[in-house]
Amino acid sequence: MRTPPGGKVDVIRPRLLRRLEAPRVLLIAGRGAGKTTLLRQLTETHADHDRITVLALGPAHRRPAVLEDALGAVLAGRPDTIALDNAEHVVAGPAAAVLTRLLAAPEGFPRIVVASGIAPDFALARAEFTAVSLVEECELVLRLDELMALIRHQLGVRVAPDTAAGILDATGGWPATVRRLLLHVQCQGPARTDGDLLDALADPGWREPLSSGAGGAGQAWRLPNPPPRADPGAAPALLPPRVFRAVQPLAGGDVVGATRLLDALVRCPADSWDAWAARLALLIIRAPLLGTTATADALFRLERDAAARGLTRLARLVRGTLGAAAALPSADAALRDTIAACAADGDAVGEAILEALALLWQLRSGVVPRERDAVLDLATRFDALGCPDVAGWITAALVLAGIEGAHLAPPELDGRRIAAFQDQMSRGARDLLAVAESEDGDRSGRLRASALRIGVPRLPAALRPIERAPRPRGAESVLHSADAPVVLTCFGSFRLRIGGRDVDVSSVRPQARTLLRLLALSAGGPVHREWIAEIIWPDLPLDSAVHALHVSVSSLRRALNAYGHGTGGRLVERRGNAYALRLDRFDHCDLVSFDSRLTAATDARARGDIDTAVRQLDGAVELYLGDVLPEDGPADWVVGTRERYRARAAEAAAALALLELRRADTSAALHAAERAVEIDPWTDAAWRALTTVHRSADDLIALARTEERYRRMLHSLGVR
Structure with missing residues (x-):
């Protein structure tokens, strides 16, 4: 925000300034859109080493010779960027040929920004204009x-x-x-x-019309015809039944299943209430993958589209989501204002949803909720609204906070208000035990018992789990694991080696093999027997399922004994009411090694040791051979962990690319950035790294292709 000499306040708009960073930009909008203001801000906010020259055109420049002379004088100053204002005088007529040559100039030529009040009369689809980025009138509207x-x-x-x-x-x-x-x-x-x-x-x-002003080649803006207003009767509920059913798989941790159903709803007719609500749900789910900027951009567009079509409740919900995501000025106050507006209108559902979204973004930011009574009140309100699954998720957040933060004492989780949800939770409720590392001491045990009693559903990738602390191990054992007594691999496919021999458990029942992989996923951490029983034998009564678990453990131990006397009993270990794969210091697990590498890289970057950070990140990316346990498909118990490791691997590769750039190794940076996109094409950081590498290498053709691929990816996510 700045005040120019005339006393008028300008709002700095980074999103538009970023759009002007392309090698060739054509900015088309009528008078009053702020084109001249934007060019002025471009000159005032540019880097010190970037020389920008703004050439204001007039009627005289319609003659090609005059325009060529003016451009020649500007180029003599060797600017890095040339901005042509009032270009409506030259985008048509004889001078247009000069402008087309300028826009089609080869690499090494200054960056060109052309601001015009009217569209050019030449076709931008021609091959020589592939590097031209078009910024249209609708993008200059204030958000x-x-x-x-x-x-x-x-x-x-x-x-x-x-x-x-x-x-x-x-x-x-x-x-x-x-x-x-x-x-x-x-x-x-x-x-x-x-x-x-x-x-x-x-x-x-x-409300007075804009004056024609001088230079009148540009057209004054007129308020466009409003889009068709939605029929209020088409939106009987804030979450339509089909959208509500589509998000139900989240209660079992099936993020992939929910997004597929929502994607199908987005493809409904453009004015369908289901499609609009599904777009919002998808953006909330995918926010950690899209990144803050892309999520905010998409939410702002959705808010304007919904408001223009008369979907006032949905538009308000989007505004509250923007406040929860800290995308608005004074975001906390903005969120409170929107919640208060819902309450004033008697919209109890909208009020509760916005409070739940605020809690979700807190958890995504690593902030533990401390107002326990308010969280429990919110769960109670959702239960009263007929949404017990949502109430269970909110209760799960409270239990997670208790496991992570010492400020929350176990008795507070054992109250009647939480226990009231026990009979209403969806199956898979004890998955919370899988995301909490077991600890010695009565406190942790009571927390787990409390979580088990209330039937808390498992947390998907959208909520931030507690990271397992990496085990201490020798520096060479992280990657060079060939000589380790036990080698456990989960990336790419499941593999277990004992004493240099691949373990074959094909002789045991499928349930026992699933048990082995489920224990492997915890990388040596204990998994409660009742949680295992419910995952593998969901249709059996608990007592029968626990008995089946004991039978599977026995058969698995017998199969493992073939690789050394007592190996089965040592490796598949019982710890109280839980089971675990016992991994000693010199054993190797790729999940633990991956975590260790990322932790070491973070520490190295904090102390400014770039070379060590590069080695550790490179080692982590090398460990990632593919999705975690792909043989288990979309099983609820593995989906969340699989998506978290995929996102972390892509982010590690993107970070590696940027560090390699700092070391001036463009080839290594490009390899790492391409690997990031390959690992997870839905991660915003991966695309940012790849475009940064191409821009640094001045590879404009590759940059344009990458930006187009990125736009197609965003479109596939419903970000229009």
Whole structure:
């Protein structure tokens, strides 16, 4: 935010400045869109080493010779960027040939930004224009966060998201129109509340047409015809039944299954209520994969689209989601304002959903909820609304907080309010035990017992699990595991080697083999027997399932004894009411080694040891041979862990690429960035790393292709 000489406050818009970083940019929008302001901000925010020259064009430049002379004078100064303002004078007619040669200039030529009030009369689809990035009029419309920041700085008023949305609806978000409204407010006296703004908005005095201005080749903007308004009767509930059914698999940790169902709903007719609600659900689920910027961009678009079609409750829910995701100015206050607006309108469902989203983003940020009574009240409200599964998820967050934070004492988890949800939880409720590393001491045991009694559902990849602390092991044993007594591999496929021999357990029943892989997933940590029983024998009564578990353990131990006397009893170990694969110091597990490498890389980067960080990250990426336990398919108990390790491996490869760039090893950086995209093409960090490498190498063709692949990926995620 800045105040130029005229006293008018400008809102800095990083999203648009990023769009102007392409080698060739064509910016097309009518008068009042803020093109000249954006070019001025480009010159004021550029890096010190980047020389930018802005050439303001006029009617005289319609003659090709005059335009060529002006460009020649600019190029003589050897700028890094040339910005042509008022280019509507040259995008058509004889001078257009000069502009086309400029846009098609080869590598090594300065970056070109062309701002025009009208579209060019030459086809941008031609091969020589593949590097041209088109920024259109709709992208210059003010977003909700930009308008809130502008009002705060120009009027000194913190405006609620609903009020800001009303202003956007009245002004179309057009910068010149918004400024005229704010000037009208200032002329009426100091604004102190949202009500003052709404009163000014109702006054027709500010609604005057834009003047034609000088240079009139550009066309003044007109508010477009509004899109068709949705039938209010088409949205009987905030979460339509089909969307509610689509998110149900999340209760069992099946993120993949839920996203597939939601993807199908997104492909419904454009004005379908189901499609709009499914888009929001997908963005919430995929936010950790998309990254903060891409998620916020997609949410802002969804909010405007929903508001324009009259889907007011959904638009408000999106605004609350933006507050929960810290994408709005004064995000906490904005979220509280939106929750209060729901309460004032009697929208109990919207109020509860927004509070649950705030809790979700807290957990994603690693913040442990400390207001335990408020969390339990929220669970009780969801239960009263007929959503016991959601109540169980919220209770799971509280139990997870108790396991992670010493501030939460076990008795607080054993109260009647939590136990009330026990009979309503979905199957797989004891999965929470799988994400918590076992500890000695009564406290941890009581926490686990409490979680087991209340029937807490397992946490999917969307919630942040507690990371297992890596076991101490020798430096050489992390990757060089050939001589380790026991070698356990979960990446790419399951493999167990004992004493240099591959273990063959094909002689035992499939349930016993599943048990072995399930224990391997905990990498030496204990897994409660009742959780195992429910996963492998869900249709049996608990007593019968536990008996079947004991039979499978015995058969598995007998099969492992073939690889050394007593090996089965030593390796498949019972610890109280839990079982574990016992891994000693000199044994090797790829999951543990992967975690150890990433921890070592983080420590090395913190102390500025780039070479060590590169070695550790490279070792971690080398360990990742593919998805965790692919032979178990979409089984609930493995999906969350599989997705977490895939995302962590892609992020490790992306971080490795950027560090290799710092060491000026472009070839290694490119290999690591491509590996990141290969591992997980849905990770925003991987694409950012790959585009950064191509840009650093000045490979403009590869950069353009990568950006197009990235756009297709975002479109497939429902980010339009």
